[in-house]
Amino acid sequence: MSGSGLGLVTTRHAVVATPQHPLRLVGGGVLEHVEVAYETYGELSPARDNVVLVAHALTGDAHAAGHHGDPARRGWWDDLIGPGRAVDTDRFFVVCPNLLGGCRGTTGPSSTDPATGRAYGPDFPDLEMGDLVAVHRRLLEHLGVGTVHAGVGGSLGGMQLLQWLGEEPGRLRRAVLVAATARLTAENRGFSAVAREAITSDPDYRGGRYAEHGVVPARGLKVARMLAHLTYVSAAGLETKYGREGIESYLHHQGDAFVRRFDAGSYLTLTRLLDRFDPFADPAFAKAAAAGEPEVLAISFDSDWRFGTDHSAHIVAELEAAGLVVEHHEIASPWGHDSFLLRPPGYHELVAAFLQR
């Protein structure tokens, strides 16, 4: 929990699907070229038994810790991951891949479709959670990793790990599911629907072929992000951090910055995937997950009104009904869903203790 953190790190890339070894998607699509951006921290042990997979959330990327040249600008989970930190890189070999369907180095809607030579755009196939997990698995094969000591993920990151527990029992020995859900509510879906409408109704969306026209649906993407940000922070957190006077300019700043770093097609693809995620709808899922006998730690935050404690409790209840004992902690934090990226008292300590078992 101390130390100055990782130093310079670099993002690497691996090709995990080729025409000879395509990725066949759950929904029926096929991707003949999949490249994954990822970072690793720490050293793989000779026994290859010290791997921690970090799965990021909707708009995250592979750059979880350390820096890319400017020590003042560090990865999004830098205070969790590093020498002596909760995810201790003196002990663990940490792998953080950018997710499939994203736009930060891993294949997604803004990537070139090898069949046409132009960006996939609206032709990018529908993804399911299992497809994201399949890419993680291929990356670990590429790295020569079998069993995973632990997976740690927040929000959509936790959902990917949950999917993996049921899909390949035993491979993931431990999972830390932070502010995750196994099923979006109508309200969750409603906010995503508004964000998608903002994007697709932007005239620069051009039916999804904006890249070919040299434009981006920046107006819609900005509105989508401004809205999403409001749902990530609690009302009290907004009041404390930005206040009545500061909130509007803050949201504009957030929205403008997002447009520069994120792709509208990825936003559509990933929010639709989130809408559909409902693994416990299949009664076999929980049984399979329990059969792998993983250790599971669910963490939720009391002010999270997006995927709050009731969502984690739902995951716990489903897994426990299948015979697995799950640890669940609600952490007091005023910052809403965003708490998973911050450090409310007790949170990192829980993760550290769980990984050190």
Add this chain to the structure above:
Amino acid sequence: MSGSGLGLVTTRHAVVATPQHPLRLVGGGVLEHVEVAYETYGELSPARDNVVLVAHALTGDAHAAGHHGDPARRGWWDDLIGPGRAVDTDRFFVVCPNLLGGCRGTTGPSSTDPATGRAYGPDFPDLEMGDLVAVHRRLLEHLGVGTVHAGVGGSLGGMQLLQWLGEEPGRLRRAVLVAATARLTAENRGFSAVAREAITSDPDYRGGRYAEHGVVPARGLKVARMLAHLTYVSAAGLETKYGREGIESYLHHQGDAFVRRFDAGSYLTLTRLLDRFDPFADPAFAKAAAAGEPEVLAISFDSDWRFGTDHSAHIVAELEAAGLVVEHHEIASPWGHDSFLLRPPGYHELVAAFLQR
């Protein structure tokens, strides 16, 4: 609380400001022509002492009760207002004006600016709550009404009545403030900021001169309404009414219908006014309101996360600190802020009992 309701009603119009008797606005602007759309129900007593003013919310209109020809399509507060109902038209003379800055018959940004002969659009002056009240007062003068037996308003409607209590003590003898607030939170303002960004970034907004171009910023206005609707209903209410599967199409339906009946400029003007509303910032305000010795009933709903019980409690605390005794009831209702338009158990009964004192 029984009866078949009012029959056919009509919307009337009154001119309450002219070049000879202009409306000088709180913020310094001047309107030389103000027309008000309003409806009345019941009969004014010979003593002119049975007036109930109904003040509507952000997107409401003068058509609160009865019907305009199709008995199946009734005013927005028809189950509250009518013969034998909580606002009993056998006893009271009910006046419901459309608010200044709106677009449903009362002067607002979509009205013609007499100085230019074209729609005001972005030139429509900034409004404050006192300006809306000033138009109410002029309408009542036009109708020959002095003291008002009671005002009843939900959300922005309640805020107009609160403003009036402090502005002209004694004129409004009773006020029912339903799901109102005296100060928006950062979160409240944030959602309005997103809605405004959606509207003003729509290319058809044309810097506010859309009417001159024969277009409307329909895409932005639709997104604004979809978003607002999510904040009007509780998460549980969305789940019950629309469910995970129905929410997206429901929001699209709501958004499309709104574009047909509401003006983007009015949305901007009125949400900015709401952002600024903060009457208790002036210590004299509460004292003035208390000096009028009005009877005040504040009603909030337990699932309202827009202007919930803490907002009503804030109003009550400020008025009571100034020496006024205020009645406040929290009503159990699963429908969030929208509850003020619905009929959760106990709500209409409270209003009826209060008005009959």
